[in-house]
Amino acid sequence: MNNEFNKGRRKFIKSAFTAASALAIAKVAPTWAAPQGRSFKDQILTNDEIDLTIAKSPLLVGNKVGAPITINGQMPGPLIRLKEGQRAKLNVTNRLSEDTSIHWHGIILPENMDGVPGVSFEGIKPGRTFKYRYDVEQNGTYWYHSHSGLQEQLGHLGPLVIEPKDGDIGADREHTIILSDWTFEDPDTVFRNLKVAEGYYNYQKRTIFETFEDVRQQGLEKTWKQREMWGQMRMSPRDIADVTGSTYTYLMNGRDSQMNWSALFKPGEKVRLRIINGSAMSYFDVRIPGLEMTVVAADGQPIKPVSIDEFRIGVAEVYDVIVQPRKNQAYTIFAESFDRSGYVRGTLTPEMGLEAEVPELRPAVERGMAAMGMGAMAMSGDMKGNSMNMKHMGGNNSHMTHKMTHKKELPVENIKIKHRESGHGAGAAMIATNPVSRLHEPGIGLEDVDHKVLVYTDLVGAHEWPDTREPERQIELHLTGHMERYMWSFDGKKFTEVDGPVQFHHGERLRLVMVNDTMMDHPIHLHGMWMELENGQYPRPRKHTISLKPSEKVSLLITADAPGSWAFHCHLLYHMKAGMFRVVNVA
Numbered sequence: 037m038n039n040e041f042n043k044g045r046r047k048f049i050k051s052a053f054t055a056a057s058a059l060a061i062a063k064v065a066p067t068w069a070a071p072q073g074r075s076f077k078d079q080i081l082t083n084d085e086i087d088l089t090i091a092k093s094p095l096l097v098g099n100k101v102g103a104p105i106t107i108n109g110q111m112p113g114p115l116i117r118l119k120e121g122q123r124a125k126l127n128v129t130n131r132l133s134e135d136t137s138i139h140w141h142g143i144i145l146p147e148n149m150d151g152v153p154g155v156s157f158e159g160i161k162p163g164r165t166f167k168y169r170y171d172v173e174q175n176g177t178y179w180y181h182s183h184s185g186l187q188e189q190l191g192h193l194g195p196l197v198i199e200p201k202d203g204d205i206g207a208d209r210e211h212t213i214i215l216s217d218w219t220f221e222d223p224d225t226v227f228r229n230l231k232v233a234e235g236y237y238n239y240q241k242r243t244i245f246e247t248f249e250d251v252r253q254q255g256l257e258k259t260w261k262q263r264e265m266w267g268q269m270r271m272s273p274r275d276i277a278d279v280t281g282s283t284y285t286y287l288m289n290g291r292d293s294q295m296n297w298s299a300l301f302k303p304g305e306k307v308r309l310r311i312i313n314g315s316a317m318s319y320f321d322v323r324i325p326g327l328e329m330t331v332v333a334a335d336g337q338p339i340k341p342v343s344i345d346e347f348r349i350g351v352a353e354v355y356d357v358i359v360q361p362r363k364n365q366a367y368t369i370f371a372e373s374f375d376r377s378g379y380v381r382g383t384l385t386p387e388m389g390l391e392a393e394v395p396e397l398r399p400a401v402e403r404g405m406a407a408m409g410m411g412a413m414a415m416s417g418d419m420k421g422n423s424m425n426m427k428h429m430g431g432n433n434s435h436m437t438h439k440m441t442h443k444k445e446l447p448v449e450n451i452k453i454k455h456r457e458s459g460h461g462a463g464a465a466m467i468a469t470n471p472v473s474r475l476h477e478p479g480i481g482l483e484d485v486d487h488k489v490l491v492y493t494d495l496v497g498a499h500e501w502p503d504t505r506e507p508e509r510q511i512e513l514h515l516t517g518h519m520e521r522y523m524w525s526f527d528g529k530k531f532t533e534v535d536g537p538v539q540f541h542h543g544e545r546l547r548l549v550m551v552n553d554t555m556m557d558h559p560i561h562l563h564g565m566w567m568e569l570e571n572g573q574y575p576r577p578r579k580h581t582i583s584l585k586p587s588e589k590v591s592l593l594i595t596a597d598a599p600g601s602w603a604f605h606c607h608l609l610y611h612m613k614a615g616m617f618r619v620v621n622v623a
């Protein structure tokens with residue numbers, strides 16, 4: 037017996053390190069991110085009433101202890117599973133020393149349950165509990181997050197899955213994946229850094245050696261012109277993202293690449309992956325080398341299945357994909373930040389402990405002329421043809437020769453874009469004189485990959501939506517910004533500068549036209565109502581968040597059927613904080 041004890045003890049000591057790390061992992065990994073996932077026949081675990089406690093707790097993030105905001109002790113928060121048709125009862129208790137809130141992203145609900153402090157309610161004071169109550173009238177993959185200050189950057193977010201009435205998820209098994217970006221810096225410091233030094237987190241700027249190389253290859257004059265132009269735009273050609281892997285640790289279900297979140301499958305099974313981008317600032321390009329993905333839902337809403345090898349997911353967007361791994365081997369789920377400054381990987385595996393090859397990060401991309409919606413121009417290298425008109429250069433210098441590459445003409449292509457006389461004032465460093473539709477483009481850095489990348493024009497609604505009316509009215513909004521001063525706004529006005537809300541008339545059918553007058557991608561999110569993307573497909577896909585590329589114009593149809601005040605904003609957290617936020621009032 038003594039012998040047995042010693043043997044056991046030795047074994048214990050030997051595995052102490054592993055045990056300790058397992059403990060640490062248990063502390064950080066949300067319990068719902070269990071490797072087995074759920075199978076179609078699993079019992080539905082829906083508590084009638086769900087209690088959520090918001091607190092600040094030390095947790096292991098990657099290899100270091102951070103102080104995230106946790107929900108029921110986890111970061112990200114628990115997976116909330118609701119069922120279509122039920123009444124949601126969610127009690128949120130604030131154990132922080134400041135106000136908090138939860139916004140249910142993509143959920144159609146009454147105005148006072150939407151959780152935006154100052155717009156839908158007062159917020160939740162320290163020590164208080166707010167009882168969210170609403171009828172669940174939809175199904176699909178969604179998420180939830182704080183709408184107070186910069187709390188979202190501290191991990192105040194989690195996944196929300198609503199099962200369809202009949203319980204059929206269209207697969208044998210499912211896993212939920214929420215991507216996020218974590219920094220050990222104080223979010224207020226990050227914001228201050230962005231304000232004081234343009235490109236603070238951009239360590240990928242061109243070096244002097246690269247400049248010499250450019251001069252050698254394309255001559256001094258052209259190089260100089262390029263530099264001058266980028267200088268005038270107050271942008272570095274590599275400012276794809278303004279907060280990057282230089283401060284971020286990218287996480288998949290709260291784990292970094294080292295911790296390797298892993299999920300099980302049985303070869304031959306159909307696995308539904310519910311993929312949510314819960315990042316504060318990071319777009320990801322997602323692929324699973326060796327597996328084709330079939331996208332079946334976008335932003336929680338069903339679409340006609342489309343097979344792809346890779347997709348870009350903007351901040352706050354959601355895609356559901358079905359994969360069918362047939363081989364008895366592990367596969368890497370690879371989420372690469374779109375500026376190529378980092379990645380996070382996880383593993384789909386038939387047994388725990390296996391892993392697959394992790395792809396190399398692809399080289400950093402240059403904004404180049406293509407960023408301005410002038411793909412054809414970029415190739416010819418004609419600097420005169422850019423569609424971005426720097427205001428201080430004056431006049432309209434655009435010679436529009438953009439080649440139409442889409443099959444169908446979109447409504448937005450016939451809409452004449454109006455810029456204000458003032459060119460949106462001091463808040464806009466530039467305006468896009470010739471914005472174009474870019475829905476058919478995969479986005480910067482994905483133009484030349486040799487496999488199928490999802491584009492917005494691939495999205496077709498699975499069925500017709502209830503309101504088939506033509507729009508009665510059109511509203512035009514411009515996405516504007518001033519990179520150097522880190523000012524972000526709509527129509528050149530920060531939220532603090534606008535007179536009042538954007539007015540929707542209750543019951544009307546609206547066309548919302550948006551124009552991106554900046555050099556960055558922005559994921560624009562409307563609360564309370566769906567936006568149907570006019571992408572030339574019918575039924576149109578429904579979105580809660582639409583990402584606009586630089587110099588792009590898009591149009592969306594909205595049924596203004598939700599009375600009250602709703603947030604409308606860029607979902608890049610620091611852009612929202614800087615002023616790219618409006619209230620929409622439906623009355």
Ligand SMILES: [Cu+2]
Pocket residue numbers: 524557558559606607608611612616
């Ligand atoms: Cu933005």
